């Protein structure tokens with residue numbers, strides 16, 4: 735079943751058309767968005783996460799078009815953008831719990847889930863340290879971990895394994911594969927990476943078009 739559908743979606747910034755009449759469906763399972771730098775992968779992900787609106791066309795969540803379905807989509811969403819400013823003075827746990835509270839999650843359950851996720855991706859021993867002490871790769875894993883809280887039905891992950899060493903990338907990848915068993919997981923990546931073998935579909939974003947790879 736296609737949870738999320740794009741029909742003839744276009745996105746322009748000023749005169750620059752980044753996405754051109756994109757029609758694509760995103761079912762439960764893993765969708766990889768591949769394509770060269772600047773192709774529009776992150777833009778597409780922001781549209782899917784309802785962080786931006788299309789210039790034209792329709793986005794349909796669970797059978798209902800946006801904007802009517804926007805709140806429902808956001809309640810079901812975990813989003814890990816590529817670059818986000820984190821509150822350096824907070825501990826990673828305090829930040830994650832803040833995100834859980836914004837999502838309206840039960841905080842005891844969310845804290846338990848945070849423990850399991852961070853354990854799986856090698857962040858557990860640093861969870862009570864302040865974010866200012868975090869490396870780039872640790873920040874990326876924290877953004878990834880908060881996206882998974884509440885087991886969202888739609889997971890939009892912008893290059894979750896970038897900046898990670900091979901073993902850590904593999905651990906994050908294993909979590910992505912696990913989530914894709916019960917959610918529509920959409921992952922952008924520069925390269926056709928190891929996740930491709932687990933993907934329900936691989937879509938190539940290039941020159942405004944989105945086509946099966």
Ligand SMILES: Nc1ncnc2c1ncn2[C@@H]1O[C@H](COP(=O)(O)OP(=O)(O)OP(=O)(O)O)[C@@H](O)[C@H]1O
Nearest residue numbers: 747750752769770771772773774775776777778924
């Ligand atoms: N807010 C914006 N205003 C103007 N142009 C933008 C904006 N956001 C993105 N763009 C342009 O849209 C194009 C696609 O950018 P996008 O970040 O989506 O590409 P990408 O495929 O994710 O690239 P990368 O792999 O390097 O992250 C680029 O030319 C970029 O400059």
